[in-house]
Each structure stands twice: as structure tokens, then as C-alpha cells.
Amino acid sequence: MTPPLIDGKSFASGIRSRVASGVLALSARGITPGLAVVLVGEDPASAVYVRNKGVQTREVGMNSYEHKLEATTSQADLLALIARLNRDSDVHGILVQLPLPGHIDSDAVLNAIDPAKDVDGFHVINAGRLATGQKAMVPCTPLGCLMMLRDRLGDLSGLDALVIGRSNIVGKPMAQLLLAEGCTVTIAHSRSRNLPDLARRADILVAAVGRPEMVQGDWIKPGATVIDVGINRIERDGKPRLVGDVDFAAAAAVAGAITPVPGGVGPMTIACLLANTLTACCRANGLPEPEGLTA
Numbered sequence: 001m002t003p004p005l006i007d008g009k010s011f012a013s014g015i016r017s018r019v020a021s022g023v024l025a026l027s028a029r030g031i032t033p034g035l036a037v038v039l040v041g042e043d044p045a046s047a048v049y050v051r052n053k054g055v056q057t058r059e060v061g062m063n064s065y066e067h068k069l070e071a072t073t074s075q076a077d078l079l080a081l082i083a084r085l086n087r088d089s090d091v092h093g094i095l096v097q098l099p100l101p102g103h104i105d106s107d108a109v110l111n112a113i114d115p116a117k118d119v120d121g122f123h124v125i126n127a128g129r130l131a132t133g134q135k136a137m138v139p140c141t142p143l144g145c146l147m148m149l150r151d152r153l154g155d156l157s158g159l160d161a162l163v164i165g166r167s168n169i170v171g172k173p174m175a176q177l178l179l180a181e182g183c184t185v186t187i188a189h190s191r192s193r194n195l196p197d198l199a200r201r202a203d204i205l206v207a208a209v210g211r212p213e214m215v216q217g218d219w220i221k222p223g224a225t226v227i228d229v230g231i232n233r234i235e236r237d238g239k240p241r242l243v244g245d246v247d248f249a250a251a252a253a254v255a256g257a258i259t260p261v262p263g264g265v266g267p268m269t270i271a272c273l274l275a276n277t278l279t280a281c282c283r284a285n286g287l288p289e290p291e292g293l294t295a
């Protein structure tokens with residue numbers, strides 16, 4: 001039996017139509033949400049993501065401001081651009097595409113963004129708010145994962161969750177969100193022992209590692225919900241392919257539900273970025289927040 005696939009692509013398109021309705025409602029007040037995306041350097045994957053974000057931003061009726069800077073841009077110049085975007089009342093969300101070139105201190109840059117415009121949720125203030133249960137801007141990838149989990153499982157309280165990966169952009173905020181939902185959360189990483197055994201106990205397994213198909217089918221608890229965040233470009237049979245951190249075919253035979261790569265978490269990430277931008281714009285204007293688009 002093939003288990004139910006979690007279709008992130010169609011879920012994301014549903015989120016985008018709700019965002020588009022919210023944008024339309026704001027237009028009656030003469031307000032258009034604006035998202036500024038800053039790309040430093042010419043990493044080809046980053047350039048593709050930034051282009052996709054721009055297209056989808058305009059599709060939901062928002063303004064997209066794209067800033068492409070040379071790889072050699074100084075940290076001072078980048079900080080000056082962020083200061084300008086912070087002051088610009090047409091800009092409600094600011095995203096600085098990661099990774100940044102090595103000569104730039106990423107934390108210093110992320111923490112220079114006005115927390116109210118920090119639609120990535122990477123500012124230390126937003127990370128702290130999330131960790132302490134205060135209203136925060138929530139990182140887009142974990143937010144998208146949470147929306148799919150809630151949709152599939154309803155109440156998550158009491159479930160055993162394993163998050164593999166402890167990055168600030170995926171693993172840690174994902175664990176915080178699951179904890180807030182009442183899950184019993186385990187966070188695994190490169191130093192963890194007995195990963196397969198930890199995985200076999202998990203009702204919810206989120207893999208955010210960056211290792212192609214590391215999670216094997218026999219690691220999955222029967223009926224578990226598997227969220228595959230990994231985006232790995234590999235070559236198979238001489239052809240370039242995109243695979244996740246989970247051996248999809250093997251896991252799908254055991255899991256209750258599973259996200260594919262591509263077409264799972266990735267599209268949800270961009271949809272949640274747009275949702276966060278709408279939320280930031282509503283907050284900036286003292287208007288009620290869109291329902292069902294926040295954590």
C-alpha cells in the first residue's frame with residue numbers, strides 16, 4: 001500500500017491564495033506589502049531561489065524589491081543597505097539570502113534587521129521570543145513543516161518527535177515549535193549515537209541534515225509522519241537529481257505520511273515567507289493578523 005503523500009506543492013499553493021486574499025483586502029486601504037530580498041554574490045542555487053521568491057511575491061500582489069550585490073561587497077555596505085530598508089516604510093519584510101560570503105559576519109547582518117521586518121525569523125530577538133513562547137516572526141521552513149503536520153495529525157500533543165539537525169535556521173526552531181505543540185522532542189545531530197534507534201521511537205520525524213537519503217526505511221516507526229527538509233543535488237544514472245535526507249521509496253513503504261523532495265517542504269518555505277510578509281505588514285499597520293498563517 002502506498003502511504004498518503006503530503007503534497008507540499010498544492011498545500012503551498014493554497015497558502016499563497018490565502019495570502020493573495022489578504023493582500024487584496026489591504027489594497028482597499030491603499031496598502032501593498034513589500035518584501036526586500038538581498039543577495040550577495042552569485043551562488044547559482046541562491047540565485048534560483050531569489051528569482052523564484054520574486055516571481056511568487058509578485059504573483060500574490062506584493063511588491064518585490066531585489067538587491068543584488070557583488071560577492072566582494074563589504075559588511076559595512078551591506079549593513080548600510082539594511083539600515084535603509086529598515087527605514088523604508090514601503091518595505092515590510094527583509095530577507096538576506098544565506099549563505100553569505102565568508103568575509104561577512106552573518107549574525108551581525110541578521111541581527112541588524114529590524115525584528116518586525118525579519119520575515120526569516122533569524123534575528124536573535126525572534127529566536128528568543130519563539131523559545132520563550134512570545135509572539136515572534138517564525139522561520140519559514142519550520143513554520144511550513146508545522147502547518148503540514150497540524151493539517152495531517154491535528155493535535156500534536158504527547159507525540160514523540162525527533163528532529164535531526166540543530167541549525168539555527170531549521171533544526172532548532174523546528175524543535176521549539178514542536179515543543180510548544182506539546183511534543184516530546186529529541187534533537188539529534190552529528191554527534192548523536194544510535195540515530196536509527198532514536199528514529200524508530202518517533203511518531204514525527206523531521207530530517208534537516210543535508211545528507212542524501214541518510215534516513216533508511218528501517219529507521220521509520222510504522223505509521224510515523226516523516227518530514228524531509230533536505231535538498232541535495234546528486235547525480236544518478238548520469239542525470240542530475242534532487243533528493244532529500246530520507247530514502248523516500250523505502251520510508252514511504254513504512255510511514256503513515258511523508259513529504260517528497262522536490263514538492264514537499266521547499267514550496268512551503270516560500271509560501272510561508274509570503275505569509276510572514278503579510279503578517280509583518282498587518283502588524284506594522286496596526287491591523288488584525290491573517291488567521292491560520294502564523295504559528
Ligand SMILES: NC(=O)C1=CN([C@@H]2O[C@H](COP(=O)(O)OP(=O)(O)OC[C@H]3O[C@@H](n4cnc5c(N)ncnc54)[C@H](OP(=O)(O)O)[C@@H]3O)[C@@H](O)[C@H]2O)C=CC1
Binds near residue numbers: 167171195208229
Ligand atoms: N526545503 C527547504 O526549504 C530548506 C531546505 N534546507 C535543506 O535542509 C538541509 C539542512 O539545512 P541546514 O539546517 O541549513 O544545514 P546545516 O548544515 O546548518 O545543519 C545540518 C545539521 O545536520 C547535522 N548532521 C550532519 N551530519 C549528520 C549525521 N551524519 N547525523 C546526524 N546529524 C548530522 C549537523 O550536526 P552538527 O550540528 O553536529 O554539525 C547539523 O546540525 C540541507 O539539505 C538544506 O539544503 C535548508 C533550508 C530550507
Ligand SMILES: Nc1nc(=O)c2c([nH]1)NC[C@@H]1CN(c3ccc(C(=O)N[C@@H](CCC(=O)O)C(=O)O)cc3)C=[N+]21
Binds near residue numbers: 048265
Ligand atoms: N535567508 C534565507 N532564508 C531561507 O529560507 C533560505 C536561505 N536563506 N538560504 C537557502 C535555504 C534553502 N531554501 C529553500 C527554499 C525553497 C526551496 C524550494 O522551493 N525547493 C523546491 C525545488 C527547487 C529546485 O528544483 O531547486 C522543492 O523542494 O520542491 C528549497 C530551498 C531557503 N533557504
